[in-house]
Amino acid sequence: MGEFYSVAVAGKKQQADTGTKMIHIGPRTRSTIISKGISTARGQNAYRGLVKVLPGATDARNFTQCDSLLIGDQCGAHTFPYVEAAEPSANLEHEATTSKVSDDQLFYLRTRGMSEEDALNMVVNGFCKDVFQKLPMEFAVEAEALLGITLEGAVG
């Protein structure tokens, strides 16, 4: 069972191109990839991943989920999932979503007493929850805090 979880942020004019390689060697091997990409300002975020099933890796299974979150309207998100399967019995799934932090979401949270920055953090952390909940508690807290710092000034 191979697992890969990631959160990537591209802000300012950054271009991020991140991802993983998952190589299935043995029969009945399984793997999961969950990748979250956040783009703000004029950042461009790309997920690039390879899932490879070698000869002999019969009945290999992979599930890949790529979610992108856009903050503002000058950023972008891209997904490049590569798949190479040498065994016809392989079962490879790929799901991708793109969503945007909406003004409605931020306004809703602000009317509940949260500052604009706290509101954004809440939406972004919700988006990353699938990944953060895999982390040990202490790391998850650190990751959330780091994300908060990274996103400072992303709205307003």
Added chain:
Amino acid sequence: MLVIRNLHARVDDKPILKGINLEIQAGEVHAIMGPNGSGKSTLSSVLAGRDEYEVTDGEVIYQGQNLLELEPEERAWAGIFLSFQYPVEIPGVKNIYLLKAAVNAVREHRGQPELKAGEFLKLVREKLKIMQMDEAFLHRNVNEGFSGGEKKRNEILQMQLLEPTLALLDETDSGLDVDALKIVGEGINRMRDPSRSVLLVTHYQRLLDIVKPDYVHVLADGEIKLSGDFTLAERLEREGYEGIEAA
């Protein structure tokens, strides 16, 4: 409590509010009724601080301060609560997490100590009971996959927790079946208090049968055309907006 004078607002250069005058005293419940597109929801959004609406003229004084200068969160801290006509989904964020963050944000600005997890849970359970909501609600993502009625109940639950001084309820009755309407209506009634005011925006009289307003105003084409007591709502139900406007 709230004084609105000659309020004009527009969205994308389209004038929507064209001179609203309204005064709400502490303890009063006012209902704003009116046909679609009359500006009812715009009024509550402007009062809560949504920035896609541009105020072009007039003033709003809330508890002696210029409300229009405040950010939406500052209005929340000052005791204003907006129940949304279309509550917004926040994927991945548990309802209980939002509720706790909201309660503690408002408490902090009122100089009250933060509620501890146990205290908060006790409080929220009490309110859930009033709204006849299951505890499972707390662990679902905010408004995600909620039915129309569940969303509205969740809004009133938030109001109960936040204990606002001025509650703006935007079409809280739409999308509710008879039973849910009663629960929501009674939830609002429980909040009636000499120190608290409510502005109800609605199309229909049915909510007003449960939550009896002190005053009813008819909003049409961005202006309050007519004000009266509860009997005005009954007249509207009988004669329709057109009948009233013609009179």
